[in-house]
Amino acid sequence: MSSAIGVDVGGTKIAAGVVDSSGLILESLKVPTPAQDPDLIVQTIADLARQLGASDSVERVGVCVAGFVDRSRSGVLFSPNLSWRGVRLREQLQEALGGEVVIENDANAAAWGEFRFGGGKEADDLLAVTVGTGVGGGLVLAGELLRGGFGVAAEIGHLGLVPGGELCGCGNRGCLEAYGSGTALVRATRFAAHKDPVAAKRLIERASGDIAAIDGPMITEQAQLGDEFAKTQLAELGAWLGLGIANIAAVVDPSLVLIGGGVSQAGELLLQPIRDSYLKALSASRHRPILDVKVAELGNDAGLVGVADLARNSIGE
Amino acid sequence: MSQRNAIGVDIGGTKILAATVDETGSVLEQIAVATPHSVELVQAAVVQSVRTLLTRHEAHDLGVAAAGLVDHHTGRVRFAPHISWRDEPIRDNLAHALRGDGITSVTLENDANAALCAEWRFGAARGRDHVLLVTVGTGIGGALMSSGQIMRGTNGMAGEFGHMQYAPDGRPCQCGLRGCWEQYASGRALSMQMQSGGELLTGQAILRAANDGDPEAQRAFFMVGQALGLGLADLIAALDPELILIGGGVSMAGELLLGPTRSAMSTRLVGGRHRRVADLDVVALGPAAGAIGAAELARGGAPSL
Ligand SMILES: [Zn+2]
Numbered sequence: 001m002s003s004a005i006g007v008d009v010g011g012t013k014i015a016a017g018v019v020d021s022s023g024l025i026l027e028s029l030k031v032p033t034p035a036q037d038p039d040l041i042v043q044t045i046a047d048l049a050r051q052l053g054a055s056d057s058v059e060r061v062g063v064c065v066a067g068f069v070d071r072s073r074s075g076v077l078f079s080p081n082l083s084w085r086g087v088r089l090r091e092q093l094q095e096a097l098g099g100e101v102v103i104e105n106d107a108n109a110a111a112w113g114e115f116r117f118g119g120g121k122e123a124d125d126l127l128a129v130t131v132g133t134g135v136g137g138g139l140v141l142a143g144e145l146l147r148g149g150f151g152v153a154a155e156i157g158h159l160g161l162v163p164g165g166e167l168c169g170c171g172n173r174g175c176l177e178a179y180g181s182g183t184a185l186v187r188a189t190r191f192a193a194h195k196d197p198v199a200a201k202r203l204i205e206r207a208s209g210d211i212a213a214i215d216g217p218m219i220t221e222q223a224q225l226g227d228e229f230a231k232t233q234l235a236e237l238g239a240w241l242g243l244g245i246a247n248i249a250a251v252v253d254p255s256l257v258l259i260g261g262g263v264s265q266a267g268e269l270l271l272q273p274i275r276d277s278y279l280k281a282l283s284a285s286r287h288r289p290i291l292d293v294k295v296a297e298l299g300n301d302a303g304l305v306g307v308a309d310l311a312r313n314s315i316g317e
Numbered sequence: 318m319s320q321r322n323a324i325g326v327d328i329g330g331t332k333i334l335a336a337t338v339d340e341t342g343s344v345l346e347q348i349a350v351a352t353p354h355s356v357e358l359v360q361a362a363v364v365q366s367v368r369t370l371l372t373r374h375e376a377h378d379l380g381v382a383a384a385g386l387v388d389h390h391t392g393r394v395r396f397a398p399h400i401s402w403r404d405e406p407i408r409d410n411l412a413h414a415l416r417g418d419g420i421t422s423v424t425l426e427n428d429a430n431a432a433l434c435a436e437w438r439f440g441a442a443r444g445r446d447h448v449l450l451v452t453v454g455t456g457i458g459g460a461l462m463s464s465g466q467i468m469r470g471t472n473g474m475a476g477e478f479g480h481m482q483y484a485p486d487g488r489p490c491q492c493g494l495r496g497c498w499e500q501y502a503s504g505r506a507l508s509m510q511m512q513s514g515g516e517l518l519t520g521q522a523i524l525r526a527a528n529d530g531d532p533e534a535q536r537a538f539f540m541v542g543q544a545l546g547l548g549l550a551d552l553i554a555a556l557d558p559e560l561i562l563i564g565g566g567v568s569m570a571g572e573l574l575l576g577p578t579r580s581a582m583s584t585r586l587v588g589g590r591h592r593r594v595a596d597l598d599v600v601a602l603g604p605a606a607g608a609i610g611a612a613e614l615a616r617g618g619a620p621s622l
């Protein structure tokens with residue numbers, strides 16, 4: 001039936017697509033993000049939307065960005081990767097496109113996409129975790145996206161797990177993100193490879209002998225080949241994520257956790273350690289049903305698909 | 318007179334508080350009895366209290382708030398920490414027992430959820446839609462409201478704030494884990510901070526000592542307030558409420574507790590310069606909040622749940 005345009009503005013690329021009401025992407029475009037120029041980013045978003053038919057055939061546009069989106073869903077308060085501070089994105093885009101535009105945080109949009117069309121269709125209360133450069137979170141509670149009082153809920157990457165622990169990009173110490181992100185995985189793995197190059201032999205070979213060249217996909221692929229060293233690295237990442245998830249479970253009691261982002265391709269090699277650690281850190285785990293931990297289904301498209309649906313549903317709001 | 322009173326009963330671990338509450342949230346009369354040990358006696362005590370209240374004020378709606386895991390759809394308490402209820406059909410039992418006394422509807426709700434409803438309708442959370450109630454007593458419990466709705470979670474277990482992992486491999490908790498938040502930021506933690514003399518002091522005694530200028534007692538409130546603030550920063554990261562209400566016995570310490578709480582909270586907040594941050598306040602309704610909220614829920618005036 002009615003389609004909408006979804007745009008996902010990431011730190012390195014902007015993806016845009018026409019999405020139908022069943023969550024199917026009919027057409028899509030992708031360009032690099034001109035990250036240093038905030039105004040050019042806005043122009044680029046508008047251009048992509050126009051190319052996909054905004055303002056003639058498709059009326060609704062949803063845009064999701066990494067960063068804090070204000071409560072009225074009209075501006076971006078703060079986006080570290082896009083050097084945006086207080087950008088009135090909705091107004092600017094509506095002016096450029098002449099139609100309704102909806103703004104959402106990317107992790108929220110991804111959670112909504114999974115809830116509507118992906119791995120979360122059966123759940124009323126779910127947590128979607130995106131493990132990438134950082135750790136993003138989106139919460140759907142009682143079938144509604146949890147936005148919080150000021151629009152910035154579900155920042156689970158910055159739950160404090162280790163008092164006085166590793167420094168996080170946010171300036172605090174000991175955040176989940178400093179231990180449970182893809183970045184943290186690579187850092188910890190390189191460190192462990194330095195300490196025990198014998199155990200890490202295969203992985204180092206895969207990186208052509210250069211420990212500093214070890215990256216996330218190498219670790220996942222090596223683990224999938226059965227390499228114990230690589231498996232241990234993923235298990236440790238999973239243990240941190242499980243701890244953070246247990247804290248969220250104590251607070252909001254979801255029935256499902258979906259893990260997305262590049263590292264989620266490790267599948268059970270990551271999920272099982274998450275489940276084990278979650279169970280260990282969950283209070284009264286014998287007296288309550290245990291939530292499911294699964295891999296997110298929509299992959300990189302979750303944000304785009306989710307925000308297009310939010311734009312379509314915003315009619316009359 | 319179209320005034321509609323309702324009766325609210327809060328079944329806690331140590332006492333049962335029953336109150337007749339009018340439409341403005343005012344308590345017309347209240348009765349408190351010690352909580353008996355057996356399931357049958359608890360029920361009998363509730364029935365007796367309601368009958369006593371009914372001799373003075375007419376009411377047809379009864380709301381019951383209970384500590385523990387409450388399934389409000391089926392009206393059962395699945396599990397309670399202090400009473401040996403195991404999947405007890407409290408709502409139907411009470412409806413049956415009190416039918417002859419003019420009670421036509423009975424609702425059952427978790428005590429923290431009921432208290433938050435009361436604060437939302439009549440107390441410190443009026444006009445706010447995204448609210449956390451954090452109850453700091455012996456342990457830490459609470460409830461959360463988003464867009465004016467109580468969030469219960471899939472299993473009705475949302476709001477177990479006290480068992481968030483606060484310090485890896487930290488102090489042992491009654492729940493079997495180590496390092497739970499409530500081991501650092503509750504009344505129990507306050508007593509443990511004071512344990513230098515060997516004997517555990519009550520929260521009230523520590524508060525008195527702190528107000529009398531005892532540096533050890535003041536330090537205990539500082540430590541506990543700080544731990545409270547650090548945990549609240551996590552709750553803000555997860556839920557982004559516009560208002561956090563602190564309730565429970567320890568909240569009586571007011572700024573002695575909340576001062577350190579505020580400063581610790583703000584040091585730990587993510588993106589603090591780029592966002593608005595929840596107000597921190599204490600509850601307004603006191604110990605009867607659970608009963609007032611239960612009565613309001615029974616009357617149907619509280620948010621749709
Ligand atoms: Zn952080």
Ligand SMILES: [Zn+2]
Nearest residue numbers: 480490492497
């Ligand atoms: Zn515990």
